[in-house]
Amino acid sequence: MIIPVFALLVAQQAVVANQTRRAPRDTGSVVATERTPSAKRDTTAAAQVALDFGGGVSAPFLATAIDLSVSAAAPIPKTPPSTVVQLKFLRAPDSLTPEIASRAGTNTRMPSAELTLPSRGATPGMSLRLYDVQVESMRLITNDDNIALVQQRLGLQESIAQLGIDLQEAQRQLAVTESLDKRKLSSSLEVAHAHATADALASRLAVQQQHLAIVEQLLAHWTPVREEIVLTAGRVEMQAR
Numbered sequence: 001m002i003i004p005v006f007a008l009l010v011a012q013q014a015v016v017a018n019q020t021r022r023a024p025r026d027t028g029s030v031v032a033t034e035r036t037p038s039a040k041r042d043t044t045a046a047a048q049v050a051l052d053f054g055g056g057v058s059a060p061f062l063a064t065a066i067d068l069s070v071s072a073a074a075p076i077p078k079t080p081p082s083t084v085v086q087l088k089f090l091r092a093p094d095s096l097t098p099e100i101a102s103r104a105g106t107n108t109r110m111p112s113a114e115l116t117l118p119s120r121g122a123t124p125g126m127s128l129r130l131y132d133v134q135v136e137s138m139r140l141i142t143n144d145d146n147i148a149l150v151q152q153r154l155g156l157q158e159s160i161a162q163l164g165i166d167l168q169e170a171q172r173q174l175a176v177t178e179s180l181d182k183r184k185l186s187s188s189l190e191v192a193h194a195h196a197t198a199d200a201l202a203s204r205l206a207v208q209q210q211h212l213a214i215v216e217q218l219l220a221h222w223t224p225v226r227e228e229i230v231l232t233a234g235r236v237e238m239q240a241r
Contacts, residue, residue, distance in 0.1 A: 050114045063089040085233040092223040103135040125241035132234035139228050146222045156212040163205040170198040
């Protein structure tokens with residue numbers, strides 16, 4: 001029976017649907033908007049893995065969709081219970097691909113493998129070290145995620161352009177309203193209304209720009225083919241960072 005230690009998914013983050021309602025040019029009514037929490041661009045690698053093929057630990061590479069579990073090994077008479085550690089992840093093909101592929105499904109074992117997970121918000125980072133490691137399997141997977149990402153980028157760019165135009169118009173209306181207010185030709189309610197409209201559009205524009213930054217980051221790390229690697233190990237050590 002599998003006893004999960006944790007199943008930590010750090011796959012490419014799904015970007016929020018980008019269809020944004022266009023704000024009307026007429027500022028006769030305040031645009032109702034939902035305040036979305038700030039989404040800062042994450043420039044930190046999702047995870048890093050380094051393998052020791054017997055000559056020292058290799059340079060770390062980026063990995064996504066990290067899944068680590070511990071399984072109870074099949075019982076053997078007159079031997080103490082044991083566990084099997086399994087680590088699964090996705091990576092982009094590189095110069096290590098032939099070495100990893102040559103070990104897949106064989107009894108060749110590596111001394112160790114290291115996994116580093118960065119901290120995220122209030123969640124601390126974690127370092128893991130696997131011992132007596134074996135490449136259980138490796139397979140290549142085509143990656144068509146870029147099609148949806150490109151479509152999202154185009155939609156966000158269009159939305160940002162329109163919001164920029166609407167914001168400029170709202171700011172112009174605000175300047176006119178404030179000028180009229182100084183000459184006692186408009187009410188304080190109209191000034192507050194113009195401020196609220198401009199602020200709402202500025203907030204929506206900032207959120208869409210943050211969404212676009214996330215999409216750009218995902219596209220920058222996109223590869224047409226990914227490798228799914230499954231490693232097994234005799235034991236694992238975990239340490240918070």
